Amino acid sequence: MLYIYLGIILFLIIFILWNMFEEKDILAQIDAALVLVPLVLRLLLIK
Amino acid sequence: MTIKKIKASKTTAALLQFCAVLCIFLLSQQFLSMREPEMIYKGPGVTAVKMLSEYYSDIAGTAADTEVYVLKGEKPGPSMLVLGGTHPNEPSGFLAAILLIENVKPKEGTLYVVPRTNNSAFTCTDPQEGEPMRFTIETDNGPRWFRFGSRATNPVHQWPDPEIYIHASSGQRLSGSETRNINRSYPGRTDGTFTEKISFGVSEMIRKEGINITVDLHEASPEYPTINAIVAHEDAMELASQALINMQIEGMDISLEPSPKNLHGLTHRELGDYTDTLAVLMETSNPSQGRLRGRTDESLVVNGIDKFYEMADEYGRLYVPFDEKGHPIQERVARHITGIAQLASAYSELGLGGSLVIDGIPTYMDIAEGGLGSYLAHKQ
Numbered sequence: 001m002l003y004i005y006l007g008i009i010l011f012l013i014i015f016i017l018w019n020m021f022e023e024k025d026i027l028a029q030i031d032a033a034l035v036l037v038p039l040v041l042r043l044l045l046i047k
Numbered sequence: 048m049t050i051k052k053i054k055a056s057k058t059t060a061a062l063l064q065f066c067a068v069l070c071i072f073l074l075s076q077q078f079l080s081m082r083e084p085e086m087i088y089k090g091p092g093v094t095a096v097k098m099l100s101e102y103y104s105d106i107a108g109t110a111a112d113t114e115v116y117v118l119k120g121e122k123p124g125p126s127m128l129v130l131g132g133t134h135p136n137e138p139s140g141f142l143a144a145i146l147l148i149e150n151v152k153p154k155e156g157t158l159y160v161v162p163r164t165n166n167s168a169f170t171c172t173d174p175q176e177g178e179p180m181r182f183t184i185e186t187d188n189g190p191r192w193f194r195f196g197s198r199a200t201n202p203v204h205q206w207p208d209p210e211i212y213i214h215a216s217s218g219q220r221l222s223g224s225e226t227r228n229i230n231r232s233y234p235g236r237t238d239g240t241f242t243e244k245i246s247f248g249v250s251e252m253i254r255k256e257g258i259n260i261t262v263d264l265h266e267a268s269p270e271y272p273t274i275n276a277i278v279a280h281e282d283a284m285e286l287a288s289q290a291l292i293n294m295q296i297e298g299m300d301i302s303l304e305p306s307p308k309n310l311h312g313l314t315h316r317e318l319g320d321y322t323d324t325l326a327v328l329m330e331t332s333n334p335s336q337g338r339l340r341g342r343t344d345e346s347l348v349v350n351g352i353d354k355f356y357e358m359a360d361e362y363g364r365l366y367v368p369f370d371e372k373g374h375p376i377q378e379r380v381a382r383h384i385t386g387i388a389q390l391a392s393a394y395s396e397l398g399l400g401g402s403l404v405i406d407g408i409p410t411y412m413d414i415a416e417g418g419l420g421s422y423l424a425h426k427q
Contacts, residue, residue: 001207002206002207005207017064020060020063021057023055023060024055025055026051026053026054026055026059027050027051029055029059029063030050030063033063033064033066033067034067036067036071037067037071040067040071041071041074041075041078044075046074046075046079047074047078047171
């Protein structure tokens with residue numbers, strides 16, 4: 001179950017990173033950067 | 048110039064991603080520091096330090112494994128297990144366990160002390176509670192820090208939570224987050240969750256060592272009805288009653304409550320039902336975990352002073368008296384230590400099978416009147 005959950009997180013992170021380069025609104029880019037922080041911490045099983 | 052006027056580009060995306068990585072790095076340092084345990088020093092009575100995995104090997108090498116301090120007396124006799132750190136956001140039980148490890152010496156019988164029963168829960172704090180990651184006690188050898196953790200297993204070690212937690216042996220249904228609460232997971236099982244494996248390890252230790260008395264040390268918020276109390280399994284009621292009378296004779300305000308038969312997963316219910324131990328649980332008053340508290344910081348954890356609880360007391364909303372002196376940690380540790388001493392003494396007085404004689408246990412007054420620091424001043 002944990003690995004499925006981590007797989008979903010990895011999937012989201014990849015799409016967020018890709019979307020940041022396509023995004024034309026700076027506020028949406030900042031939002032995306034903020035969202036990355038907890039997701040990466042969870043993917044690395046730090047928090 | 049507003050932020051909105053900055054044109055988003057691949058360069059801004061890369062810069063923001065760099066900032067995110069920097070934040071992740073800095074936060075990681077802080078969160079990973081929670082995995083650093085404080086030192087516990089072996090006192091004169093410690094004869095061996097085992098790991099819980101010696102009783103249940105599946106947890107070896109995981110965050111579920113935890114130290115078991117064995118204090119074996121010179122003469123054989125009954126044995127007592129003290130569980131500290133079941134809930135690491137209830138620090139007096141953890142400190143009482145450390146105080147025992149570092150100070151006492153059984154003369155007859157054996158004392159087993161597990162200071163960090165849910166070791167995983169010491170590696171995080173509860174979300175959205177604003178709790179400190181550690182607290183400091185002033186000792187005779189200078190300040191000494193201790194970890195303040197979470198009520199439940201770190202989600203890093205057990206995730207995701209189910210919508211509803213079903214207790215395995217009873218079918219009791221609780222909210223999903225209780226699946227990581229070790230004191231809802233007893234007696235545990237081998238094919239269960241990370242938390243259920245820890246409680247199975249504790250149950251196995253009690254069975255294999257034939258432990259006679261088990262004392263689980265807790266704290267509760269001042270507005271919670273079960274407070275300043277001993278909760279006892281029906282088999283332990285005689286023992287707890289005798290200890291309670293002795294504590295009340297000493298002037299301590301404490302009550303005795305029977306373990307509810309329909310509340311499952313707790314030590315005082317399941318260890319009594321599934322092992323031969325006499326299971327009791329003790330509660331003291333801890334404002335740092337209450338819902339009515341103000342700022343949650345080290346001072347609240349250690350000094351137990353909170354103006355909102357003083358107001359709540361004036362309105363008659365609490366189950367313990369609460370004045371400007373609050374409920375400092377030395378008072379809460381003193382209550383636990385006195386309870387342990389009286390339970391050991393009651394076991395002998397009632398003639399339940401030999402004498403459990405423990406030397407070096409400080410009295411309530413020794414600790415409560417500012418002496419906690421001298422008992423936690425490591426001698427090495």
